[in-house]
Amino acid sequence: MACKMSSFLVRRTGVMTSIGVKLLLSYRNHGIDSAQVFIREKLRHLLLAPCSLVFDGMLHHTRVIRFLRELCGSRVSCVDAIHAPLAPGNFLLFPRGVDVFPKHHRILQGFSVGALRSLHGSKVSYSTSTQSVPLSRLKDNFIHGTSGNFLEEMQRQWEADPNSVDPSWQIFFKNFTGTDGSQSSGGMSLVGGQSTQDGLRVLMLIRAYQVSGHMKARLDPLNLDIRAVPAELDPASYGFSAADLDKEFVVGVETMTGILGTGNKPQTLKSIIGRLENAYCDTIGFEYMHIQDRDKCNWLRDKIENQPVVLAPARRAEIFDRLTWGTHFESFTAQKWTAAKRFGLEGCETLIPGMKELIDAAADAGVESVVIGMPHRGRLNVLGNVVRKPLRHIFSEFGAGIKPVGEAGTYTGSGDVKYHLGTSFDRPTRSGKKIHLSLVANPSHLEAVAPVVIGKTRAKQYYSNDKQRLKNMAVIMHGDGSFSGQGVVYETLHLSDLPNYCTGGSVHIVVNNQVAFTTDPKFSRSSPYCTDVAKALCAPIFHVNGDDVEAVTRVCDLAAKWRCQFLSDVIVDIVCYRRFGHNEIDEPFFTQPTMYSVIKSHPNSLAIYEKKLIENGLLAKDEIDRLKAKVMGTLNEEFESSKNYVPNKRDWLSAFWAGFKGPEQLSKLRNTGVKSAVLKDVGQAITVLPATFNPHKAIKRIYEQRSQMIEKGEGVDWATGEALAFGTLLTEGNHVRLSGQDVERGTFSHRHAKVHDQKNGQIYCPLEHVLKSQAPDFFTVSNSSLSEFGVLGFELGYSMENPNSLILWEAQFGDFSNTAQVIFDQFVSSGEAKWLRQTGLTVLLPHGYDGQGPEHSSARLERYLQMCDDNPFKFPVMEADSTKQSQEINWQVVNTTTPANYFHVLRRQIHRDFRKPMIIMAPKNLLRHQKCRSKLSEFEDSSENGFQRLIKDVGNQKDKDDSIRRVVFCTGKIYYELDEERERATAKDVAICRVEQICPFPFDLVARELKRYPKAEVVWCQEEPMNMGAFLYVFPRLGTAMKNANRGKLEDVKYAGRSASASPATGFGDQHTHEQKGLVERAIQKSPLALIE
């Protein structure tokens, strides 16, 4: 039936509605961008036509509406109901979606034709469907009742004359009917009786499986997690009955793969449903329809909907062998060490064959090295069976926990429990390759290791020139409770596609035993799946029943392939159970009686697989027995060998670390100064912008000033000093990387490491051009995501890979670093002691009281000092360069007050044969302070230059000075305020000494200064409250130095600073000034200070 011109509104509406269907599909499947392309390509000519067009609510998405408005201006409006006739040339968008819009919008459902008729009279016409369940009565939220009618009308038109409809619809109908239109017979029965409505109904059913099939999958091995099957998976919802099962349908769609691929022949409804059930509702639940990229969805659809290959017997034997290893490792250790905590894998033994499959597949795709992070659960099993740490070594650790023998017999650290230790080995793969696996040591703090793993992976990619990110890959394991509960998971996931943090995607495996310690999932997360957080990244999620080992290996293989194909994250969620308590000594029946009564009689996955193989004749019984005997034999042999096993020196030295020293091997400090010519060259490179570049005029001025500093050799400011340190390290072959929030410009607008061309937006980074043809990323400065925990963890992991690099993380303000406290406590301050892994990670924490209130004044210096492991009461034996003291300490805390000293301390990080983390209290107001300047000569290579742990009073050079009535020790920027007050008060008899390195404490230099002023009153001055800042760290050490110098005792030390306080600083500006002035005056005042009470 041809459409009459007089019914233009319906016709147009019909066209638009039908296009709307396609648009919505496009939008749903591939996202807004794809939908916009569709609109641009397919609708533009219609939108520009001078006629009224109605979008009946498909285009409800605000971005689509905004986009249409951009395209068509004010002709587009969005209304709740039609109140007036449509003016020609106007568009009307009205919402209709059932589950998208509030209830009151529902009244709009199905009203289009009626409403339009009332407004436009007989111009509006529609035909009644002859189908048993017309589309017009379907409740689907995107096929509106009227849409079906219009679509049918258009189909009839197309049947009468294919060229009468838009070419895109010609293809659409052709695909749906399997004919080219001209041979159609009345529009209804085309292939096996298929009409457009039928086609749409089948399409909707298929889509429902793709979207929600996982809800029906048999995921829980215990069968306790009873989930309601979504109504949309019921064919009856689309009007299908048993009578339809044998009807044939063609469901090919140009842009799809799998069941919807155009290559499909006519299929009966039964066979379509069968395929869908197999693909989506068996023991794997695929969640991927949230991915907004058509190619990725198609890639997955192809793998999911086309049946998995039947495994060859050899593959089955291999899986069985691997599962036997995974299972017997646990039972063997359980039997040998009945009372030991090992956080066994029982209930998820299929993880072992799964991981091996993953690694094999990754190796086949070109991966050469895998960095692994994982929690306690199953760690020993993974170490032994996957990473291939010698079993005898693991078994030996079950004993008394032998201290390994260091090179000189002492560097053994304080150690850690066996299920936290890291290691690395080369594992042979199925295809005969070798793949390097390193398991990163981790603390008990769940998920904290995740960013460390990706940082290390990124570093490996950098050092191996792995530009495609194919050679090095991260695999991170999680528990169900921690994956959904810990925020650092989200922080880590969000680094995955950032240019300077991307690792080409990680494979995540969740050992989802459906419990967290004693807490059930319903009390530990608000989302249906523990993996839902990953949907934010558009990562595919494969839920798999942990009892089905072949399914587990299949998804692990698919995950590796996905990662290597699309270089983005992917999640495997192994739904399993925990056979015992949280650990082996725990009683699970206390809290999960129902679950554990099922678990008690539940066979393990090996028994299930063995039964299946035997019953189906898939593997011979004697083959099975042979494999089992082999595994048990090896376990017994390793156990015997473990009895006399003495571990070698720790394997902490990877190739890059060869030659680096432990504390018992004294390292020499090299000079940190730089030859004047090099300084000039680097100085030039970092202060000159290309002639054609158009910087902001303020930046131009800054760069000109920097250039002057280098040229004149004086007045070098903080940012220039820092850039000189970075630049000179680069010339010496060291990689430099600075990351953190807004570090490129610098929070305080002082660094301007990257300059933006004001005309074309191009970016120039002078430090990227210090060397001729400098390699990309050799110098990296990068703004990070707004994360501290995640990003600091990342940089830590990065820093551990190669010592010939200066890796820095800067906090926006120092106190924001407390959201990364786990990384400081568990890794940076204690990692070397626990795991013998060194790092020279350098942390810049802006600190200083300048009236900005409680949250922007203090970097919580006291916390970092509290974690220092030197003895406050012992005066150490110090050699000239104090290197031994630095080698023995766990980390360094410094608060430098001159650009030159900052330069030297940064360079010192590299110019020694060991690595130590360094926490720097970074200045704020010193960045522009006129007195906080250095001469270029102070950066030069000379015997006088180098990092000064303590800067003695600049005005007092005598070896002994009886005239000084007070010596004030302080640290940081308060020095400049004290100096100013001293000048104001003409208090020449006060000496001020700056403790630049607070930890390790410069006992020797403090004692030297104490001796220099034998009559002086000893004062510690600080701007922080008494319970904060350096005071509590310095106080006992100052006492020890006084005793050593014969200058009195601890009680003689006086204090000039703020009183103890809960909040780090006042929020009232006047109060701040009053307090600050008061403490500085007290430190300089004529009369002696009172003793501390």
Ligand SMILES: Cc1ncc(C[n+]2csc(CCOP(=O)(O)OP(=O)(O)O)c2C)c(N)n1
């Ligand atoms: C950050 C953190 N909080 C608390 C704990 C204490 N804890 C250890 S294991 C555990 C349960 C972990 O549950 P899940 O992530 O599901 O792993 P599972 O033990 O079940 O394998 C808890 C709460 C911890 N280790 N780390």
Ligand SMILES: [Mg+2]
């Ligand atoms: Mg759990």
